[in-house]
């Protein structure tokens with residue numbers, strides 16, 4: 035067991051973990067952060083995407099011990115209280131989700147994408163979410179939702 | 195007596211968000227916050243984890259299983275094998291198709307990654323450690339991989355357990371590897387029509403083995419309550435009630451002692467219809483250990499062991515006159531069902547509804563024969579956004595009509611028009627036995643051709659061909675058959691394929707409805723409420739929808755094959771109407787008028803031309819306080835709907851591709867999809883269903899295949915190799931619609947979920963072949979990967 039200390043959605047967490055424990059299992063099993071999902075455990079699907087020190091990271095790809103000292107944001111940390119993040123609002127307004135299983139990873143990735151590139155073209159959005167597979171939506175409504183959220187954020191509506 | 199006098203009729207209607215409105219989805223609130231409740235999110239006190247030891251071989255005898263080392267692994271509590279399940283008679287399970295399937299391999303393995311032992315441990319890491327330490331000794335046997343050799347005299351016999359049976363649940367068979375033979379149509383008349391034909395075509399058309407691969411894999415948590423003897427299983431079940439019945443039949447537990455719960459499901463597409471060894475083993479392990487046991491499938495397990503789709507080896511033939519009018523159709527199919535027949539077709543239809551293969555065309559005579567065979571591959575043949583072999587049929591006819599067009603040098607849109615069933619022919623009886631309910635195919639195609647400027651595209655294509663460039667235009671004018679189904683010809687393990695809805699209206703005018711289906715992303719919580727809202731005059735927002743808990747929901751056959759709207763949606767409308775009938779009696783009693791004097795208006799009963807009226811909300815309260823003499827209190831009912839017929843959605847899809855002649859890269863420039871699903875309940879949700887189904891069709895047509903080598907190794911059962919399209923490859927979709935209501939459905943709805951998969955695959959394939967048509971190419975094998983397309987370019991010398 036190894037001791038780690040990290041910030042998850044703004045809260046400091048101290049924990050003992052096995053060195054082999056993947057970050058996704060640490061979050062889901064011991065921290066009850068169940069927003070990020072598991073679709074493959076082989077770094078392909080993006081369902082487990084979290085934001086780690088300002089980068090999108092597939093949480094099935096790194097060990098919990100590698101997140102020692104890190105600042106982790108998951109879908110649970112996107113909304114400010116009852117106020118949805120503009121991306122969350124845009125996803126529901128534009129039917130950017132169906133089964134919802136890819137959604138937390140998709141939202142978390144889109145959150146970082148818009149910080150990296152606040153005014154992306156549709157093509158840049160598609161490239162930007164290429165690591166996140168959605169089996170339900172055919173992507174078009176997701177692209178539209180991210181576009182709309184970007185516009186709203188740029189117009190100063192909503193947080194971030 | 196009204197609280198909303200100031201509202202206009204239109205405003206009152208708008209308040210309902212009923213049928214036809216693009217109502218935002220109710221289920222989104224939890225999903226966008228990461229607060230869905232999927233099976234892997236479920237944690238119960240003392241819960242253990244199970245994982246499988248799987249076969250390395252495709253075909254081998256098991257000489258021994260040694261679990262002693264595994265039991266020494268810290269955290270491992272038990273290793274369960276077929277021997278342990280045998281005393282409980284749980285080592286084999288009946289399949290939905292009348293066959294049996296091994297729960298854990300019993301003396302023999304039949305396909306690679308078949309389940310051999312179930313390791314139970316305190317967490318998933320310990321379970322995986324235990325799996326590593328179980329030693330299985332095999333004696334390898336020759337594997338049978340090519341279904342076309344399955345019935346050879348010297349073929350290896352796969353199923354020793356049934357080798358001597360002259361049937362395995364679906365009629366007489368003629369070889370130990372044979373599962374069924376099924377034929378329909380008039381063979382003699384078809385032969386005669388081919389003899390007499392001015393022109394005939396034949397094409398060998400394979401619909402390869404692919405996999406639905408929802409982004410959430412299968413899994414469950416089984417919990418046996420030793421005190422009251424109740425088994426609860428939470429899991430990824432598209433058909434929870436059927437699962438309960440099957441579990442009851444397998445375990446001998448009374449159905450009242452079994453509770454099946456489908457929590458949120460991360461996509462199904464057919465993958466989650468069946469009963470898998472993981473469910474049985476988790477339940478058995480919970481009974482044995484007294485703890486809840488969770489089993490979650492890995493992606494590799496999912497792709498290599500559960501519910502593949504297709505693997506249909508088809509030879510299609512058309513006879514026609516010189517003008518391209520089809521005079522007969524013939525199809526011979528070998529269906530590879532893998533090692534156990536675990537498909538989920540209605541019992542009387544071992545090849546599903548494949549005889550919809552006449553498509554949208556008026557074909558006088560036809561004959562179809564399908565042979566199902568065993569191979570040393572994963573069992574299934576279940577589904578992939580199309581449960582009942584409709585996508586195979588649509589692919590075959592839509593490909594063949596193109597082949598015929600090319601042979602006769604007739605335009606591919608024109609030849610379709612010449613063969614369409616005409617609007618005045620409905621209800622139309624096809625030569626292969628279906629009664630199509632309604633349709634207007636010429637209007638749909640004309641609208642599609644105009645929308646894409648077909649003439650302009652043809653002109654551009656001709657110029658490109660002159661210049662040596664490859665551009666293809668693919669048309670698909672498909673007809674679907676969904677909404678299984680009429681119980682007179684549809685059952686699963688003897689259960690009629692009805693579905694159900696129970697509605698309770700509460701005293702203050704809100705309501706709850708429970709249905710026998712289970713959404714896997716389709717948005718039932720949103721759309722079923724819309725149906726009831728329109729029928730009952732209660733706002734959708736005040737109607738809670740529940741599905742998936744067998745302790746509370748009425749019995750239903752579940753969600754697959756686009757049956758939720760045609761069957762459960764109809765039950766919802768009919769249940770609401772029963773409630774409205776009672777409401778009318780109550781209103782007449784309270785208002786002291788004759789029932790016949792009352793008319794329904796959006797959300798109330800009213801005496802026309804007067805102020806005498808009572809809203810549904812007011813009636814709801816009266817139902818609990820002031821009912822006529824002799825009437826029971828309350829406002830609730832249940833409806834079990836047995837559809838009189840299937841529904842027949844249709845569409846006209848057009849796909850335009852540009853192919854790089856040096857690299858084989860296929861760029862989809864345009865994809866236009868016109869769907870007619872009858873009455874449209876929620877246009878936003880319909881568009882979403884179409885987008886998603888088209889993305890799946892794109893994946894199937896351009897890249898998906900589960901490939902086996904000669905010895906039965908499954909090649910590429912991870913997402914590294916199995917193609918799930920990302921946002922980058924996935925094309926833009928243009929959607930459109932016509933509305934031809936179903937005459938026999940209470941609200942005229944037909945269902946739409948499957949259509950884009952069924953119609954989309956041939957549209958992509960036809961576009962790609964069309965790009966090569968001027969070089970004499972009539973067919974190319976799916977999937978059209980860049981490598982395959984390049985090979986065609988290379989063979990034709992077009993890449994020089």
Ligand code: FES
Nearest residue numbers: 073074075080094
């Ligand atoms: S679970 Fe991490 S990428 Fe799929």
Ligand code: FES
Nearest residue numbers: 132136168169170
């Ligand atoms: S919404 Fe189901 S996978 Fe994206």
